[in-house]
Amino acid sequence: MMTILITVGVISGIATTLALLLTIADVYIANYGEKKIIINDDKELIVEGGSSLLSTLVGNNIFIPSACGGKGSCGYCKCKVNSGAGPVLATELSYLTEEDQRNNVRLSCQIKVKEDMAIEIPEELFNVKQFKGVVEISKDLTDKIKFLRLRITDGQEISFKAGQYLQLTSPPYPGNKDEVYRAYSIASSTKHKDYIDLIIGYVEGGILTTYVHKHLSEGDDVTFNGPYGDFYLQNSDSDMVMVAVGTGMAPIRSILQEMLDKGIERKAVFFFGARSKSDLFMLDEMEMFERELYDFKFIPTLSRPKDEDNWDGFTGRVPDAIADYLEEAPNREAYLCGSAPMIESTVKNLLLKGFTEDKIFYDKFD
Template sequence: MSTILITVLIITGIATLLAFLLTFADAYIADYGECKIIVNKDEELVVEGGSSLLSSLTEHDIYLPSACGGKGSCGYCKCKINEGAGPVLPTELSYLTEEDVENNIRLTCQVKVKEDMYIEIPEDLLHAKKYTAVVETAKDLTPNIRFLKLKITDGQEIEFLAGQYVQLLAPPYPGNPDEVYRAYSIASSTTETNSIDLIIGYVPDGIVTTYVHKHLSEGDEVSFNGPFGDFYLNDSDKDAVLVAVSTGMAPIRSILYEMLHKEIDRNTVFYFGARTREDLFMLDEMEMFEESLPRFKFVPVLSRATEEDQWEGEEGRVTDLIEKYLEEGENKEAYLCGGAPMIKSTIEALVEKGFKEEMIYFDEF
């Protein structure tokens, strides 16, 4: 047994050493020189080889969505690479379909620029911009959720669809040596072109959430890029079912302001889930929407209501509300925002009510 253990340790050590040497060689010895990136056959970028395609594009003000900040864990930063990408990497496979691979779709955060590349990027993504802003408002909505209003100060205006997101940059700060981007849904009305609202929850050890909750103050300068995303309010007369938990409120708030601004008159219900009464927020705005939108109803539900809450409303999860109140899903569409388990269970509950899956839109965080 000891001989087998020693053998395994030796093999593991050798493999680790080889991996380190390859990484070191690729980072510090390999010199790829200048490389060209041809975008959509008509734009030529000259970059220094060795960096990821995602970061190389960012340096030239081309911003692809990357909710994970280029860590290879979200799968958003795809683009078509017709030449120069090399073989598909194991780190990409779980985010690429067979059709993606057949059509040369790759994850730009995982593909390193080592030679000239010919790539294709959808035109709508080429319209994403970088913005400089100042924190006009920073306030706590709950002990773990913060509201930011970022006023754009670089002379630009932002145009977005209700439901889309931006990527906020956290600069180096104590405990974080690198710049890091993370994606957050825009919570404001599309009529506000000089600023955006964000609703950001605190995640222990989260790089950007720690920056927002522990280091960012009113008056500070920030950067973000966007907008991104294909989650937005459709032009439809179908009944709308909105479902969110926690900071999933953000894109739904933007959608409600869109309905208010455009005087959209649709049967609309918003099921919102929180743990305790302390975790509910923006109730005054929800009341305003109920008063201003003729056929809108807000239904909050608490999953961990306590005696101290003195809660007389709904208890359970948002899926319980769907099962309890929602009639058949014919002529209805749903907009969901929350974590992966919540999205999965909500889709299942809606499908059981007769919703067509193509009529269920979601923003997963």
């Protein structure tokens, strides 16, 4: 027994010493001082070195999208780093193609600002802003999906394209010690610049979804930034096929609102997938769009209807509904929002129906 106690004591002592040395190294050795970041050859930032490039840019009100909140698990925060990044890290490799690496594309959340840098980011990111707001409406759409309306309270207005997304911030709360942010599609009309709507599903163990579903209430203050994304309603006269499952309803709702607000006359059909009848929501709105839009059809599909649902609509997965319902026709665009497997299956079936890849637009959820 004495031998075990001595061994445990020695290991604990070594661990404590290593932790102390790491702390000292972080304070003294890793003091990188002021560094210069040149952006797109014409903007210059003087920053304190040592933090990730992503967090450094955010600290200077330059917001790069990051669906995972800078944890290195989404690959969204790519930017071109022409100098100062050092060698590609192992944590980046699974998210960088060979072409990315040839073109100096890196994950901004994984590289630290240790020396002067020269980077390139899309110019539209300079239009991304941070907003403060309050939860004006919080209501359950289903047992796992919540609707939020966030009223902007800092005097700013938000301008976005129907289909784009923002990043919502979660402060620390019981069970989560860090501030994190996640990406959510905007579900409201572009004409409303003083608030935005979100549709957020609950994911077991999800940090931000737990915050929204378990801790966030009407009247609470919130912070978000945006808009982001290249998924939005295109300016054309093509017929439209829209496809979404679950919370993928959000950007499609925004697009439909845009069409209604602007009197856009395009033939459109919306396939919406859910498991059972209790997972369907906003059916009254869909009926309103069917009445008010030029030529719009809403087709809900259930993959696992219950006996008590008495379901007489389409049964099966959304891609199957497309295969059964759609006829081949020219001059059409598709707008898809959902998980990667759903997107991939849907694209396959759309191509079989005569769609071309350049006319298929999608927002893929991780």
